[in-house]
Amino acid sequence: MERELALEIVRVTEAAALASAHWMGRGKKNEADDAATSAMRSMFDSVNMAGTVVIGEGELDEAPMLYIGEKLGTGNGPEVDIAVDPLEGTNILAKGHANAMAVIAISDKGNLLHAPDMYMEKIAVGPRAAGKISLDDPIEKTIDIIAEANNKRVHDLTVIVQERPRHEEIIERIREKGARVKLFGDGDVGAVIATALPHTGIDLFVGTGGAPEGVIAAAAIKALGGDMQARLVPMNKEEELRCMDMGLNNPRQLLTLNDLVKGDDAIFAATGVTSGELLEGVTFLGGDLVETHSIVMRSKTKTVRHIKAHHHLGSKPNLILV
Ligand code: VTB
Ligand code: MG
Ligand code: MG
Secondary structure, X not given: OOOHHHHHHHXXXXXXXXXXXXXXXXXOHHHHHHHHXXXXXXXXXXXXXXXXXXXXXXXXXXXXXXXXXXXXXXOOOOEEEEEEEEEEOHHHHHHOOOOOEEEEEEEEOOOEOOOOOOEEEEEEEOHHHOOOOOOOOOHHHHXXXXXXXXXXXXXXXXXXEEOOHHHHHHHHHHHHHOOEEEXXXXXHHHHHHHOOOHHHOOOEEEEEEEHHHHHHHHHXXXXXXXXEEEXXXXXXHHHHHHHHHOOOOOOOOOEEHHHHEOOOOEEEEEEXXXXXXXXXXXXXXXXXXXXXXXXXEEOOOOOEEEEEEEEEHHHOOOOOOO
């Protein structure tokens, strides 16, 4: 991949964030998602690459924008696979809650797991506990391992878990063990990544969320030197067949970070729509001036860039806004 791509991709997540920000708190998650998707799709046209969507907004037969298999970019430049979630956290944005963001992961062709739209069990940690975790360990053992690796008492550890009935048992076990639990409503890409950023104070992510979001977050975890493991959770025969179609003989096999994102070169970019642990949201400063905050990282060089941008919407005729 060419390194220019990292900065080009931020322009794409910025466009999606700017377009969906107008929908904050309006209670209309589909409209917000559509706005982000259209803006992202149109901004991709100007990027020099020969990209193919491998994780997108739907299947070819339904042909939404950014469908799986869609070709993106000018066609000149590196051949890459692209995973997108134009608005990660549609519900969050509709309610005006924290942590909605526009996200993209890119790798050399063939290196992202083609995760279908189903559930995935995930565990993620930061660099200090990398190489020490296993999804198959009981949570109590994992907590002990991370306490030691991160040089914290169990009582000071923070485990982040999505607030869902399916997680009631694991939440209870974490509390019994004595660690602290931080529950979040939606948006597990940001929650996974938070484990690899020391200033968040979050030591461990556990739980079941979207498989596409799992692969996108894995690209960031790789760049940040953290660790992640996962397992797809097919709910019926059809979902099992889809796992097998993507080359997994055993749909429930343990997936390591390298199975999720192969190789040593992946780019992750995100722009905040509403403020959260990872990013500040889109801020309307008055007139046509709007501020965005993005993060972009590349696993090959491990460089992490925080980009604050001031956009004059009046000078951006190509940006699709509502
Ligand atoms: C998960 C999570 C996402 O939606 O897919 C979740 O990965 C859906 O879970 O980050 P439920 O079916 O329990 O709502 C998000 O939180 C937002 O897209
Ligand atoms: Mg989406
Ligand atoms: Mg999502």
